[in-house]
Amino acid sequence: MRLVLVGPPGAGKGTQAQILTERLSIPKISTGEMLREAADRGTALGIEAKSFTDRGQLVPDEMVLKLVMECLTRFREDEGYLLDGFPRTVHQAEEFDRWLADRGEALDAVVDLEVPSEVIVERLSSRRVCPSCGASYHLVNRPPKVHEVCDECGHALETRDDDRPETVRERLRVYHERTEPVTNYFRQRGLLISVDGQQPVDEVTAIVIRRVAELTASRK
Numbered sequence: 132m133r134l135v136l137v138g139p140p141g142a143g144k145g146t147q148a149q150i151l152t153e154r155l156s157i158p159k160i161s162t163g164e165m166l167r168e169a170a171d172r173g174t175a176l177g178i179e180a181k182s183f184t185d186r187g188q189l190v191p192d193e194m195v196l197k198l199v200m201e202c203l204t205r206f207r208e209d210e211g212y213l214l215d216g217f218p219r220t221v222h223q224a225e226e227f228d229r230w231l232a233d234r235g236e237a238l239d240a241v242v243d244l245e246v247p248s249e250v251i252v253e254r255l256s257s258r259r260v261c262p263s264c265g266a267s268y269h270l271v272n273r274p275p276k277v278h279e280v281c282d283e284c285g286h287a288l289e290t291r292d293d294d295r296p297e298t299v300r301e302r303l304r305v306y307h308e309r310t311e312p313v314t315n316y317f318r319q320r321g322l323l324i325s326v327d328g329q330q331p332v333d334e335v336t337a338i339v340i341r342r343v344a345e346l347t348a349s350r351k
């Protein structure tokens with residue numbers, strides 16, 4: 132199974148990716164997490180990426196494409212994967228399609244989590260993330276069992292540098308300009324599944340799993 136999760140910042144991609152990777156037994160690749168890890172390690176790529184992410188800008192296509200392709204090349208062909216936050220531009224989508232076609236592979240589905248901007252601004256103002264395992268929490272909707280501590284791995288939770296209100300506004304602007312067209316790209320290819328991301332987390336997961344199964348069955 133090769134799946135992609137798209138949607139605006141704060142739509143719930145990371146939350147769903149964490150659950151779906153276990154439920155579907157496929158590895159997850161989150162470009163945002165990989166870039167944050169690289170920045171924390173102080174690598175040249177991480178430091179350069181942070182100069183974009185901190186301003187709410189997308190990291191240049193060629194940097195992200197190289198990162199994702201290198202990572203996917205290490206996976207077994209039959210293993211499948213779940214991509215969280217990639218592709219985020221039409222150019223990334225086209226290059227990724229070419230890369231898949233060269234290997235005789237294809238995506239099974241692209242899930243678009245739909246959440247209105249006003250809900251996103253609220254969600255991101257109360258988001259806490261685990262820098263160690265990537266789990267995502269909300270201080271009110273999805274609080275950790277122990278205040279500011281990750282349920283999964285016990286690491287101290289953090290506020291993301293790019294979740295400041297002014298950066299969130301810029302990320303939303305960039306999303307509408309550069310990432311929304313990616314949903315049309317996949318819709319035209321019959322791969323897009325749109326899901327209301329405002330429902331409770333477990334319901335969103337159940338709908339995603341059901342709709343992906345329906346779409347893949349309809350192709351057989």
Ligand code: ADP
Pocket residue numbers: 138139140141142143144145146147254255257258259267268269270272273328329330331332335
């Ligand atoms: P993304 O990876 O798309 O940026 P996250 O998964 O980090 O988004 O979710 C953003 C915030 O919204 C987090 O605080 C998360 O706990 C919360 N959240 C995620 N899904 C839901 C949901 N279905 N209902 C309410 N809050 C949610």
Ligand code: AMP
Pocket residue numbers: 140141162163164166183184187188189190191192195215216217218219220223293302
């Ligand atoms: P995320 O964790 O998915 O919210 O991503 C955090 C930030 O990393 C984004 O705001 C971008 O700056 C950068 N980023 C993540 N994925 C991509 C991508 N596919 N293309 C460009 N930039 C990305």
